[in-house]
Amino acid sequence: MSTTMDQNTAKKLFEKGGFFILLNVPEGTEFGIDLKSWNTGEKFRGIKMIPPGVHYIFYSSTSHGDVAPRTGLFHYFRPSEIVVKKWDKEKECLSTEEVSDEDIVGLKENIRALDSFLGPYPYDIWEKWKKLTSSISENVLKKLIPLNGEVHSALELEYCTDNNRKDIQQSASKPSTPKHAQKLYNEYEDDLLPNLKPKYGTNLQFSIFPPNYYPVGSSPAEITKHSLDCSYLFEQLLSTYDRPQDILGELEFCYVCFLVGHSLEAFEQWKKILGLFCSCDDAIKKYRQLYNKFLSIIELHVMEIPEEFLADIVSNRNFVYVKLRNLFSFIKECDVDGTLKCKADRLRKNLTEQYSWDFSHLGSDDEDDAPVIVDLESNKT
Structure with a gap:
């Protein structure tokens, strides 16, 4: 324009x-x-x-x-x-x-x-900006912006006590979801870090993920079920918003804070929300419209982010590719209307054309996560 x-x-x-x-x-x-x-x-x-x-x-x-x-x-x-x-x-x-x-x-x-x-x-840039912020309501803004009203690309830190630091780590940690149940801080490495926390009023007020991915009192079988399908955790997080669609507002808010505001903290929250969306099965059927909008938002986001930002530095695996592969597999097997499946298929094809990402053989186990097959007969003496 x-x-x-x-x-x-x-x-x-x-x-x-x-x-x-x-x-x-x-x-x-x-x-x-x-x-x-x-x-x-x-x-x-x-x-x-x-x-x-x-x-x-x-x-x-x-x-x-x-x-x-x-x-x-x-x-x-x-x-x-x-x-x-x-x-x-x-x-x-x-x-x-x-x-x-x-x-x-x-x-x-x-x-x-x-x-x-x-x-x-x-x-x-107006049309593009409207698409990037279509779900950010005024209430979402009020909930997420720092108390001082400013977003800083360089987080302002100040000294804190050991007890305060533990509280911050617990509130910022990832939920204990199945494959994501890794602590944010290694205990040994944590002892070497200085006691610092974000300066009061300067940190973005992201939604805090519930600590458990399954209900209290769940049986081992139920825990296993919730480890494979994070819909319970998804609904727990949705309950913290005024409206279910506000989770998409936070997703867009985080993306803008990263893309324009250069905030790495926002990028980490963006990845957490994306990862949760991609780890649910039952929720897809219950929140079809939410997932429909989510696919549109993610397509816009992924096409804008440099590909190097999508890879995990430690494992050198593309985080978004792995998560979207999981989501495409859920949608493919899910009993939902053709509209959502067509949109997921279109996104899959666009990403393959843009980045040469291979989404073939959906539903097959990831090589690293596949079960180990032990040949009991060959081990007999």
């Missing part, structure tokens, strides 16, 4: 679109919104004609050729809304000082005088 538009369209967007005004920002600062970024000029005062909805505004201060880690903030813009921020020259970041109502009113009354100092929203 071209950024060139006729005068009538531009006038309507100027009147209905939002404004992000940034005062006193130094020249040369890296500044961006959604999927586009620039280096600010001397006259830069912000962005105009921002479409209503969720947007991600980010920046990096620059000094003598060095660029600071990226910092950003989400905002759900109302039609014609004006958001005003000031730059803190000493801290080289957005000021936490509130802009007075009087100043905001003054800017609103003279908004046309600022027109030449405001860059237009880059409409060539």
Whole structure:
């Protein structure tokens, strides 16, 4: 989509679109919104004609050729809304000082005088951005953003006691799902690490996965069942959201925080949610519409992420490939309508064409997970 538009369209967007005004920002600062970024000029005062909805505004201060880690903030813009921020020259970041109502009113009354100092929203990325954030509601944003309102690519850490550190590790650990039941920290390695925790108010408030993948009091047979099908864990996690579809909002939120905000913590949560979706059988039948939307979202996500990010550094196995192979196998054998199966088949073919991923022989055991066959006859003496 071209950024060139006729005068009538531009006038309507100027009147209905939002404004992000940034005062006193130094020249040369890296500044961006959604999927586009620039280096600010001397006259830069912000962005105009921002479409209503969720947007991600980010920046990096620059000094003598060095660029600071990226910092950003989400905002759900109302039609014609004006958001005003000031730059803190000493801290080289957005000021936490509130802009007075009087100043905001003054800017609103003279908004046309600022027109030449405001860059237009880059409409060539608008359609793509809408697809990437289609499930992020205002409530999802409020739940997930840090208390200080900013997303930092470099996590701010501070000292903590041993007891606090154990609490953090337990809340951040992976659920004890069957093949994923590995501790996040090795005890020996943990002793060598400094006692640090995210600075209060700066960490993303991700949903915490339930600690158990099976109900309390389950029999050995039931535990085995839940180890093969994580639908119980899936429903436990869904119950923590206001609406089931909000889990897709968190998935998209994590993806944007990683893709644009450069947050590795968000990428890890994205992988956990994806992994859970791909480890369920019964849930596919019960939440068909949710899975239908999930497939659309994942197709968009996987096509954007560089393939090297999808591989596990330790095992050199492609995490997303392994998980999606598992999901395609479940859907293939699942008693669901043809729409979901057709969408899964289309995604499988697109990924094969894009990355040459082999999804043949679905349902067969992975070589590393296949049972060991012991020939008892040959061992007899």
